[in-house]
Each structure stands twice: as C-alpha cells, then as structure tokens.
Amino acid sequence: MRELVPLFNKVRSILSRVDLNNGEVKRRADKWAQKIKYKIKRKVGGRKLDNLKYKRIIYKSDILEPLIEWYRLYLTHKEGLFHCYYIKGLP
Numbered sequence: 001m002r003e004l005v006p007l008f009n010k011v012r013s014i015l016s017r018v019d020l021n022n023g024e025v026k027r028r029a030d031k032w033a034q035k036i037k038y039k040i041k042r043k044v045g046g047r048k049l050d051n052l053k054y055k056r057i058i059y060k061s062d063i064l065e066p067l068i069e070w071y072r073l074y075l076t077h078k079e080g081l082f083h084c085y086y087i088k089g090l091p
Contacts, residue, residue, distance in 0.1 A: 003063055007036065007067075011029065011070075014029050029078075029081070033074045033075070033078075036067055036070055036071045036074070040064065043067075055068070057069060
C-alpha cells in the first residue's frame with residue numbers, strides 16, 4: 001500500500017495542474033504511465049502487457065493488481081482524459 005500512495009498522489013498532482021497546457025499534462029501523464037509499466041514489467045518478468053484485462057481488486061490483492069488496473073485504465077481512457085484542458089474555466 002505504501003508504494004501505491006505516492007504513485008496516486010503523483011498522477012493526481014499532474015492532472016490537477018490547470019497552469020499547464022494540454023500537451024504538457026499529457027507528456028507528464030505518459031511519463032507516469034511509463035513508470036507504472038516499468039514497475040509491472042519488473043514484477044511479471046518478460047510477460048507481454050498487450051492484453052490487460054480487468055480483474056476485481058480486493059483487500060488481499062497483490063500490489064501488482066492495482067498497478068495493472070491503473071495502467072490499463074490509463075491506456076483505455078487516455079484519448080478522452082485530456083479534453084477538459086481545452087475548455088477554459090472548467091472547475
């Protein structure tokens with residue numbers, strides 16, 4: 001759990017930066033996602049990450065499961081995630 005909190009706080013701080021333009025937020029978020037991918041690859045060895053599937057996370061879950069889920073969600077929602085930066089004045 002201690003490993004997840006700083007990673008979550010990092011992405012939250014990236015996405016909450018209203019002073020950055022869309023491209024810079026994307027760049028920083030992509031860098032965060034690559035960090036997650038690296039952590040996953042270190043834990044699973046050489047296994048491919050192409051076919052990530054949803055897996056219900058419970059309190060007994062290994063640290064790897066939330067990391068995979070965060071990475072999967074980022075990849076599947078990446079295109080629409082940054083559209084709010086085009087709308088000025090959005091809270």
